[in-house]
Amino acid sequence: MRKLIALIIVGMAFNFGATAQDFAKYDKVIKVKTSAVCKMCKERIERDLSLTKGVEKAILNLDDKVVTVAYNEKKTSPEKLKEAISKIGYDADEVIADQKAHDRLPDCCQKDVKPH
Structure with a gap:
């Protein structure tokens, strides 16, 4: 039983570490605070x-609400990525969510709702 628990813990730690390592192979990575x-x-x-266009990988960490995006700088830019997040309906750093897109989100995803 102890071996099983130890294996689970090691597996979880290895899994969490893999996310950071996954982005190490990309040249351009941006972190954007979302709502x-x-x-x-x-x-x-x-x-x-x-x-x-230009996004190679995107992972959102719900604990800190930061999305990490690996992208091709020849096809997009940090400003375009923030605008894309805004058009999905979420704040992206200093870029406020597009109101129409935000209003189309389910009630549980509205930015003024408590985390659940």
């Missing part, structure tokens, strides 16, 4: 950003 609230927000932001 995401829940797992649905995480799925929506990661999915929509992955479909954005």
Whole structure:
């Protein structure tokens, strides 16, 4: 039983460390503070950003609401990425969420709702 618990803990630690290492292979990486609230927000932001021109990888950490994005600088820029997040309906650093996109989000994903 102790071996199983130890293996689970090591596996979890290895999994969390893999995220940071995954981004090490990319030349351009940006971290953007968002107004995401829940797992649905995480799925929506990661999915929509992955479909954005120039985005190679996007992962949102719900604990600190920061999305880490690896991108091709020949195809996009940090400003365009923040604008893309805004058009999804979320704040992106100093860029306020597009109001129409924000209003289309489910009630649980609205930025004035308490985290759940």
